[in-house]
Amino acid sequence: MKVISVVGARPQLVKLAPIAAAFSDTPHEHVIVHTGQHYDADLSDVFFSGLGIPDPDVHLGVGSGGHGEQTGAVLAAMDKVLESEKPDWVLVYGDTNSTVAGALSAVKLHYRVAHLEAGLRSFNRRMPEEHNRVLTDHAADLLLAPTEEAMRHLGNEGLAHRSTLVGDVMVDVCLRIRDAVLAGEHPRPSLPEGIDADAPYLVSTLHRPDNTDDPERLAAIIGSLAALPVPVALLAHPRLVARAEQHGIDLNQGAVRVGRPLPYAGLVGAVLGSAGVVTDSGGLQKEAFLLGRACTTVRPETEWVETLEDGWNHLVPDPHETPDFTELAVRPAPETPRGTPYGDGNAAVRAVQAIVEA
Ligand code: UD1
Numbered sequence: 001m002k003v004i005s006v007v008g009a010r011p012q013l014v015k016l017a018p019i020a021a022a023f024s025d026t027p028h029e030h031v032i033v034h035t036g037q038h039y040d041a042d043l044s045d046v047f048f049s050g051l052g053i054p055d056p057d058v059h060l061g062v063g064s065g066g067h068g069e070q071t072g073a074v075l076a077a078m079d080k081v082l083e084s085e086k087p088d089w090v091l092v093y094g095d096t097n098s099t100v101a102g103a104l105s106a107v108k109l110h111y112r113v114a115h116l117e118a119g120l121r122s123f124n125r126r127m128p129e130e131h132n133r134v135l136t137d138h139a140a141d142l143l144l145a146p147t148e149e150a151m152r153h154l155g156n157e158g159l160a161h162r163s164t165l166v167g168d169v170m171v172d173v174c175l176r177i178r179d180a181v182l183a184g185e186h187p188r189p190s191l192p193e194g195i196d197a198d199a200p201y202l203v204s205t206l207h208r209p210d211n212t213d214d215p216e217r218l219a220a221i222i223g224s225l226a227a228l229p230v231p232v233a234l235l236a237h238p239r240l241v242a243r244a245e246q247h248g249i250d251l252n253q254g255a256v257r258v259g260r261p262l263p264y265a266g267l268v269g270a271v272l273g274s275a276g277v278v279t280d281s282g283g284l285q286k287e288a289f290l291l292g293r294a295c296t297t298v299r300p301e302t303e304w305v306e307t308l309e310d311g312w313n314h315l316v317p318d319p320h321e322t323p324d325f326t327e328l329a330v331r332p333a334p335e336t337p338r339g340t341p342y343g344d345g346n347a348a349v350r351a352v353q354a355i356v357e358a
Contacts, residue, residue: 078102118146230255278329285313293333
């Protein structure tokens with residue numbers, strides 16, 4: 001059997017790592033297509049080298065662009081790839097423009113599509129990810145769900161017969177890297193200048209268009225971070241840097257120290273060394289939970305509702321209008337046990353098995 005993985009953005013590379021490893025233990029052929037949605041070394045190459053992922057077999061090189069331009073470029077480029085590779089399955093990941101384009105290109109040419117991380121919903125139609133994931137789920141033949149909640153959403157949309165619960169592959173990779181970091185197998189992360197790794201600090205990321213694209217809102221959010229009583233290591237996504245520059249907003253103010261995005265082991269090390277996380281990233285909310293740090297999420301909702309239980313994660317859509325933002329951001333991690341809502345760390349093997357047996 002031949003399976004093509006279509007990936008393009010940073011979080012998909014993290015999910016690809018355990019899937020590629022699981023395929024390598026089978027006789028099946030696994031072909032990696034990188035769309036090129038993310039192209040900076042910080043967002044792409046370091047994940048291949050750091051997580052031991054084989055180099056992409058095909059690189060589409062689409063780069064950045066508006067939604068239509070980027071999605072359309074992947075869609076157009078995939079025709080040739082599918083015609084020459086003739087896969088048994090096309091596997092798409094998560095909810096980016098590369099995901100929906102990969103899925104659509106395959107169904108149109110009658111190739112079977114599996115969607116990893118199916119069934120997540122924010123019910124917020126302003127988010128590009130929400131369109132991408134809903135459309136991908138309805139196009140796909142096999143829906144590999146990470147959580148019971150995702151299975152419920154798929155059932156509510158009449159997709160139960162195509163859905164299977166495999167768990168979350170992010171657990172596979174996050175726990176493996178955590179153990180390696182704790183065993184001293186990775187160098188200490190390069191935190192932004194001005195952050196003392198041995199004193200309390202928060203890890204922060206912001207990249208959602210709803211937080212970065214409106215100048216007033218971005219300035220207000222950065223202002224709230226700047227006023228925190230502990231240093232904030234802001235690991236800045238290029239989108240954030242680009243928008244801040246465009247709007248004339250200085251990210252390096254008050255408590256905020258700006259640094260580059262970290263490789264995966266660096267991020268895990270940074271979170272393990274931190275007093276907590278403030279983010280709008282889906283992946284980081286879950287990584288904080290898995291690594292036992294309190295998370296404050298700058299969004300009105302989350303797809304990962306399990307993290308909200310017992311206050312491990314707290315939603316603060318508007319930090320600048322939330323009088324107790326400071327107390328929330330610096331609150332200690334809860335002492336309650338977290339359970340394993342995201343599975344046992346063997347999701348990738350189960351996902352590969354589900355594809356092979358479907
Ligand atoms: C994309 C995904 C988002 C995911 C995120 C993870 C979509 C619609 N969004 O958002 O779901 O959470 O990846 O990081 O697919 N840029 C660079 N270098 C790069 C890539 C991007 O400088 O390698 C800059 C460019 O200015 C670009 C901007 O970042 O225009 C946005 O990149 P894009 O891929 O459109 O979306 P992300 O914000 O990264």
